[in-house]
Amino acid sequence: MSHQYIALTPEARSTALAQALKALETEFEVRSEFPAEVLEEAERAIAGFELPPIDKRGIELVTIDPASSTDLDQALHLSRSGEGYLVHYAIADVPGFVALGGILDAETRLRGQTVYLPHRRISLHPESISEDAGSLLPNQDRSAYLWTFTLDAEGAVTDTGLQRAIVRSREKLSYVGVQESLDAGTATEMLQLLREIGLKRIELERARGGASLRIPSQEVECIDGTYKIVSDAPLPVEDWNAQISLMTGMEAARIMLEAKVGLLRTMPAPAQKDINIFRLQAKALGTTWEPTQPYGEFLRSLDLADPRQLALMHQATSLFRGATYTAIDGELPPDTVQAAIAAPYAHTTAPLRRLVDRFALLVCSYAVTGQEVPRGLREVLPTLPDLMNDSNRVVNKIERAAIDTVEAASLAHRVGERFRAVTLTGSEESSNGNHRSLGTLQLESPAVMAPFEGSAQAGVHVEVELVHADLASRKVLFRIVGA
Template sequence: MVHQHIDLSSSAHSTRLEKALFALVLKLELPTDFPAAAAQEAQEAVVRKPLPEEDRTDIEFVTIDPESSTDLDQAVCIRRESSGYRVFYAIADVPSFILPGGALDAETRARGMTIYLPQGRIPLHPEVISEDAGSLLPDQVRGAYVWDFELDDAAQVVRVGLGRAQVKSRAKLSYVGVQEELDSGKASENLQLLKEVGQKRIALERARGGASLRIPEQEVEADGSHYKLVQRAPLPVEDWNAQISLMTGMAAASIMVEHKVGILRTMPAPDESSIAKFRAQARALGAPWSTEVQYGEFLRSLDLNDPKQLALMHQAASLFRGAGYTAFDGEVPADPTQAAIAAPYAHTTAPLRRLVDRFVLELCDCLVNGREVPQLLRESLPLLPELMQKAGQLVSKAERSAMDTVEAAILASHVGEEFEGVSIEGPDAQQVEKAKQNGRSPYGTVQLTNPPVTAKYVGNMPVGQKIRVVLKEANIEEGKVSFDVVGGSVEGDDAVPNGENTADTVD
């Protein structure tokens, strides 16, 4: 019988999981405690940090993040004006805590990004900064870089201002709570305008050919030693809020391109062979992609309740490759565009969690306000692409390995049992032939229904088909899960997860 529900509360597996997650930190040599000199610099910076002279605590900022977040980088306030909208976007003033060339500067360059693991985060900055003095916590006066946007009625940017100022967030809001307020009609004008501007910015994104993957997110929720695996689709408010961040990143890129100095987040357009392959996959899965429709618009049209179209969304990842950072000084890159956004773009809204944003904020503030760019800042720009690439690779490996470990723990009691899922990736002809030559079986990727696990299976089933697989191995210490395919065409409706789908837990 195919499993529909499983109990995952084994304390024995919990102990093994905790040990395996700890071992993962050691195995990957992830940074933990800050060096004494860096920690001391952080503490001294918190004590001495002067606030900017300009006072903008009159602006009714709010932060919108996952409920458990305490490293709050951004706060937003939107007002309606006769010509359109006024958007204020406050970003944590991280540069004011960092002594250029100091021990903390060196340590953050070595770390590059915050790493989020089930058992907790490994922060880019000491917590005294990232979760206290530098975080835009509610009812606290904080220093921030305040972006000031004037938008027309279509939410097009017509003027940009930027400066350091004192700000005070009025509330720490969560995505779930804001969505509920908007759906019930009880939201404040600020939040109603976030929806209004966000929707108009999405329309502008569609018009310029921007695109995004809408693959449901797989997350681990942790409460002490209690872990829960969740898969959910992003809430609409997350997209609207993200549009404000995207708008800011585009503005930062425009400023740097205009002044011919900076660092962009770039990604090439998909090549012809990738597009041709994806078009063939779309036809095979019964969702042909018309040559008259831009790929961003096509991806928005996919119904993730349909197993074949969910599989096609996973296949679309092949169109989103080659992202990186491009630094320049004196000559603008020949192609400064981030293809998925369909415009030049820069990372600038998450300085507590990502190294490059700190430099972009400080640089744009100098350029907008006519100040000379510090030499050490200018010299740092060409070093950042390699630092961010290295950090990104480590973060991806750590977070994927941790997810694999949790999945193995959740499934460890169920070896030999059957599960439902959908084949989201299968071997191509070349891979099948290579496997045959090596005396091995080809393998594909399955998205299970419950628990929401993505894993390899031995077999060769059509992409998009509902299948049954039997769990062959679940090794917690190695973070390894493997399945054998036992059949296709699963009976029943809606075998593919969409929206929130929470498995049982491992304690």
């Protein structure tokens, strides 16, 4: 894991960046503050909250998240069970704090999800819930929706249970810390089981024909007033932990499909024309894709240390289009599958941070006990896809704008300098300069992704010169040296 630090030492530059980041909230009309009546309702909900009668505090759960996280949605415990495994997965009881049809409920529908910006986190719920009373913090009695999965020797689910219960997390672990302990051979048996089960679930995903993009993330972090752009591929433990969440979402989808009511996360299979184009791109970049090999298996085979294959992974985004939410009530829709997962799937495991998960948990809890899903809850479900799709569009834009802002601020004083980079998409320029198409590159250091001009194919190492970096417009431009 490598972090590229951008030190904003000149005071004026630092102040201008802070102001620009703050301005994003206004530009994108983010609901930055909670109205007084929302906060008051949240406090009343906390004061009147009653723990459920079922006591599962004897299960030694732990949370695994980024080290700085305090909005902890999930806690898990893994153990062996005969030839297979037993998985307990506790999800924060957000429905217990948010009354359907209340003021807080209405506010969360306007927000859609938590927004993570370099300078602050804009929560879906008041922090008194998301980072305290509702969060699965260590050594605290908490109400949770406790999933219990029985797995066979291959990691496949053979039985699923769900109940609202009192739980108590024993420890707050970080991805980095868990990965280090696993690599060093000092991890507990439970964490070793996370790896074991995670790898088996990945094999099941491969057998289903599932696929995933392994593009290194580009995010902005702020530590002690200094911003840094981080570009890292996920740690293996993040993939193994994600498999537990995916398993839960798949079981939640199964439960809702059987009940014929709920909300799925769906995505169509890639269009044949997009697969044909991607095959041509693979050939152009010198990578062999056998005709009989599924695209998910091909993506798993790519070596991201090879610039051509990294560029190809970026091109693969064309195969992952059209993700949305699909409400169910009665007649099932024609397509209920999330194509990348290669199975029906539902967002269920992050209710503190994402609106739809709260409703999916409620539907599942009614369905597993054989109760009729209340009319008021059913009436909300068809409205959620548009709310979440709108929220996703805004959040994607503001998070991209935040990265662009930090990149521009960090490079503004380096115009004219040269950098080493890898091209992610190609660029062409006519001999007379009258026509050009911009490509995209990734600097080796700092971890900046930006457009460039000049002629270069995708997937090659190049030397570029920074020709433009402007904080006001959030624009950065490089040019191939010698072009």
